Amino acid sequence: MKNNSNLSVLLKGILKENPVFVLILGTCPTLAMTKNVGDAFGMGLAALAVLLCSNILVSLLRKVIPDTVRIPCYIVIIASFVTIVQMIVKAFLPELDENLGVFLPLITVNCIILGRAEMFAGKNSVGKSALDGIGMGLGFTLALVLMSTVREVLGNASFAGHAIAFLEPYKIKFMVEAPGGMLVYGCLIALVYVITKGKAPLKKSFSCAGCPNAANCHTACTELPAESGEKGDA
């Protein structure tokens, strides 16, 4: 984040600060919507649209919104865009709407979006916030597509609906069920750690203290013992 050139703002979301594998945000849709590549792509694009719009609006209004009530304001902005996206998807892509189900409205509480509003858009210019929204949204989409590729190929012997014949006898059924999602996610996080050689600010311990939304709920975070410090930076 030190280098604030526009390109790096755009690109950091894709690997260096990938919201899914490095910042560990938005875990719920990541796990739930990666059973097949099509749904994952749709989910990623829906979140990208909301993220881009909310980042722009939050950034535009950053001098108007009083600091004390900024979180409720952000939530209303995000929920409005989610509703718009929800209506568009319902109207033009009813099949996707059915597959995403409750996770479409749940984009509202996806912590990537609130997290970016709080960490970036609330402090930066409109242009940069838009770039950040696109970068983070693309990073999210890429991560979802990558994870769903692994799950669909292994679990269903197909890619984006096209069957892969020679894998047919070797389906690992549970990959497309709930446990497979967590297993693949865990392995991919470890893989990203290896690729980035541990240089990415990967949160080794998932706890309140390390949460980028910590400021939203500081009472909870200060009163809960800081769990991240326990094991040191092993």
Add this chain to the structure above:
Amino acid sequence: MELFESLIVILLGSVLVNNYVLAQFMGICPFLGVSKKLDQATGMGIAVTAVMLLATAVTWPIQYFLLDKVGLGYMQTIVFILVIASLVQMLELLLKKFSPALHKGLGVYLPLITTNCAVLGVAINNIDEGYTFLESMVNSLGVGLGFLLAMVLFSGLRSRIDESKVPKPFRGLAVTLIAASFISLAFMGFAGIVDALFA
């Protein structure tokens, strides 16, 4: 009796078969974040159950008696998140003022729950499934208890992980997720149990 049976089916279904954390992937953040110690996991679980019941008790009438009546069904997401967020805030203030002991035990978890997708998820799901008010409340109770169950089970598992030697890239979240995957695998065994209950 029939009503009772259908309620039991909903309750067991949401606790075991469609466990929100382990099968539906909602509320993963607190599940991974606050499950390190048993007492914290229990506190979080109870707080989530309470908020879910309260949120359902408020959002169900709002949907049927307000939004649907005036044809504003599409405002569901915005209204629900606002109602739940203010509800949680008020609850925290009230607890702080009138029952500091309870606030110390449960109140600290409340702000974390505001943006927990399981709470909004259960409120929306109750409407989508077309549940009656009673069924909605039972479903919310089941979902909350299922969350509590998953948290308590998982905190036990995590204390074992902490004592074991994990390869470096897997340390932290990666191994935690893989452990969660095994619990989830165990819960898959419950599929079908509810349908056979009254067959």
